[in-house]
Amino acid sequence: MKRQLPLALVFVFGLFMVFQYFVPHESSEWVYEFLLDWILIIGIFAVALGIWSLFRVAVDKIKTHKPNWGYSYLTLLGLFSMVVFGFTALNGESWGWYFPFAISALMAIMMIAQTMATTSQKGLYAGLTGLFALIAVVIAIFDPAWSFHFSTAEGVENPMFRAFFDHILIPCLSTMFALLAFFIASAAYRAFRARNLLASLLLIAALIVMLRFNPWLAAVYGDFGARLSNWLMNVPNMAAQRAIVIGVGLGIVATALKVILGIERGYMGKG
Amino acid sequence: MDFGLYLWTTLGAFLTLAIFSFLYKDNPFYKIAEHLVVGVSAGYFAVILWHNGLSPNLFQRLNDGNWYFLWMDSTAPWYLIPAILGIMMYTRFSKKWAWVSRWPMALYIGIATGVAIPLEMGARVNRQLFAIMERSIDWANFFGVGGFNLLDTASGLSQLIVFVGAMAALIYFFFSKEHTGLFGATAKFGIWILMIGFGASFGYTVMARISLFINRIQYIDNNWLQNGLNTGITPIEGYHAGYAVIFWLVVLIVVGYIIREIMTYLKTKEKSA
Known part of the structure; x- marks a missing residue:
């Protein structure tokens, strides 16, 4: 009851949602929409757990006088x-x-x-x-x-x-994202040193894309930098992104299958 | 700009500068902004999810029922089931009954994973495979459309690089066969393509962040200092003086940060030597 029923629910609803996708009938679509509404409602109820958790963490920090x-x-x-x-x-x-x-x-x-x-x-x-x-x-x-x-x-x-x-x-969220510009640039300085061919490729590609809109370089080389950067983004980067997206998609499907078949049970926690 | 709005903009400018002060080092101003934004963003998302998610999907559907019948007489009483399941999540607060919260969690995960499989296969895998296969190589314009141009993204050469590069990168991800011989050489070309892709994506991300940085400086300049002049409120004896102070403050912070980073790097290098 404590572990078997959740496993059975995941299996039954998971398989049902996979198969209904291939049934082009309006009742199937109605059930699909209906169950999507269900998980939206359940998910929003779960947000309250997160808010309570934030409240508890803040209160505990005050209580124990943490730094x-x-x-x-x-x-x-x-x-x-x-x-x-x-x-x-x-x-x-x-x-x-x-x-x-x-x-x-x-x-x-x-x-x-x-x-x-x-x-x-x-x-x-x-x-x-x-x-x-x-x-x-x-x-x-x-x-x-x-x-x-x-x-x-x-x-x-x-x-x-x-x-x-x-x-x-x-203002706070955009400034925090802007702040990352400096941190990833400094991380790149440490990580991207041209130690071998692969690191050099990474460094050169990043530099070309970053210097694309530099007005000083544009004054000397015209739009060559912009065209080179455009080619890098639309040709080799496109090839890499296609492979990555296919890999990510297959990874998500494999993980979803592991969850439905009960191989991956991390969501149940301990006990 | 009225005075009330100017005060709000001043608060926004203060928070912006408080967060940028982290570039020098962690300090109380940064901590104030950091802790405030954690609370405000949690509250914001909770309220938005309530009004845009729970209200239209649950409350307004049960609205035609009566509370004394527990909304069972509404036209869509079956929406009480996910509400009950949602409430069951709160059994997590009790150690004895925490296992009950696995039921709604299991339902959620079952539906979400079941939806994900066909959608991910369609939207990511199949779409990318079709995109790789559907375009034939333009041999007539191999070195550029209408003339020799190696940077032409529509040329046959560029199309060939996309096709071969994507295939090679996929072969690099295939670990069930040892990367030796022709297979290994293709995988090696694949990792080159991947590294160029990572570099380009990284450069693009950095430039996006720099754009945001410019936007924040423009916010301080246009929205705060210049509007201060328009309202007759001059924070630091006139716009130009204020602008110069803010500009040099930002320059000092950035230079201080770079010097600090270089010193830290040199110290760690000394230690490791």
């Missing part, structure tokens, strides 16, 4: 700010008491985290949790300027949610 534990408050603040903004929306132009509500709700959540993290004064933090939660509830009941917003066809409508996305998430 840099103070920054975990920022993680929690960012997480729950998005949750509060994501599930509330303005009813008109006025903000009303929205910000006192948001601050009280966030403080209540932070006090819950503090109550879980602290070893002394649990009563004080629990009391503060109650106080902030009470303020948030009172504002939520009596303020008509905004309302909770759990399931509507319009999706997220709160301008604060959009502002956090535009001015915190996007």
Whole structure:
């Protein structure tokens, strides 16, 4: 029951989904769509496990005073700010008491985290949790300027949610990706030294593609660099990518077969 | 640009510079940005998945039912099954009942792997094999269309290199036969093609990151400093002074980073010697 039933479920549903692909009947397509909806719903429920895990990790870090534990408050603040903004929306132009509500709700959540993290004064933090939660509830009941917003066809409508996305998430994520330019360039300096033919091929190809748009070289050699780089991307690189994509595809199919046939059981964990 | 938006842009510029400060070394500003972005991105994806995934696929389908009948009277009550399976995932919180969470997990994995097999075969393997085989070599324009041009990607030579290169690279991945003789020589050509491909992909990735870096500098310049002027808010006594300070700050960070990397490299070389 604990291990056999999951194995049987994987086998039956896996084989069913493989075979239904070859059945061009509308009922088969209906079942296909229906089961895809199922896994979407199950997958989203699983996201809550990840959020809880992040919360636990942050609280444990605060509790055990691990190095840099103070920054975990920022993680929690960012997480729950998005949750509060994501599930509330303005009813008109006025903000009303929205910000006192948001601050009280966030403080209540932070006090819950503090109550879980602290070893002394649990009563004080629990009391503060109650106080902030009470303020948030009172504002939520009596303020008509905004309302909770759990399931509507319009999706997220709160301008604060959009502002956090535009001015915190996007700058941070794009800067982190931009930062990698320096790290992979320095890694390349160590790894790509022309020690043998293969490393030299790698180095030369990378240099040609990187120097493609260099204005100084373009002034001397015209568009030769761009044409050479274009040829490298569309001919030898294309050949390599075709082989890699075929290899990856076959690898995915082989792994999927191993899972369906019960050879690969890592997803079940221990116990 | 109004003052509120300018404040938000200032926050974005601060976070951008805070993350770039990691190029010199790990510091509290970087840690602030790092921890904030972990929380905000987790919250963002949770909310988006709720509104764009769970809401249309579950709640709105059960919407015509009544909660006191547990939505069994809705027009699509069978959508309660994946919801129950999803809730079963939470048995992971109990050591005693954690095994129950394997059922929804098994269902998820069974369906996902079953879908993947024909789709992967079609979208990756078959499509690439067709692409390799369907184009015949253009012998009439072997050295370039309309004249001698070795860099012509449509020439017969380029087509031949793509065909032979892809075959040779596939042979390199074939480990069931020893790489000796003609087979070994073809595999060797395959690894050359693969190394050129890896180099080109690497160079392309670096250039994409550099483009992002330029974009971040433009954000600081256009969105923050110049808009600061337009609102009448001049962060560092006028646009030009502010621009110069930011520019030299970035240059200093980059130069500092390069010197630090070279020193670290030389030290490790000394030690290994």
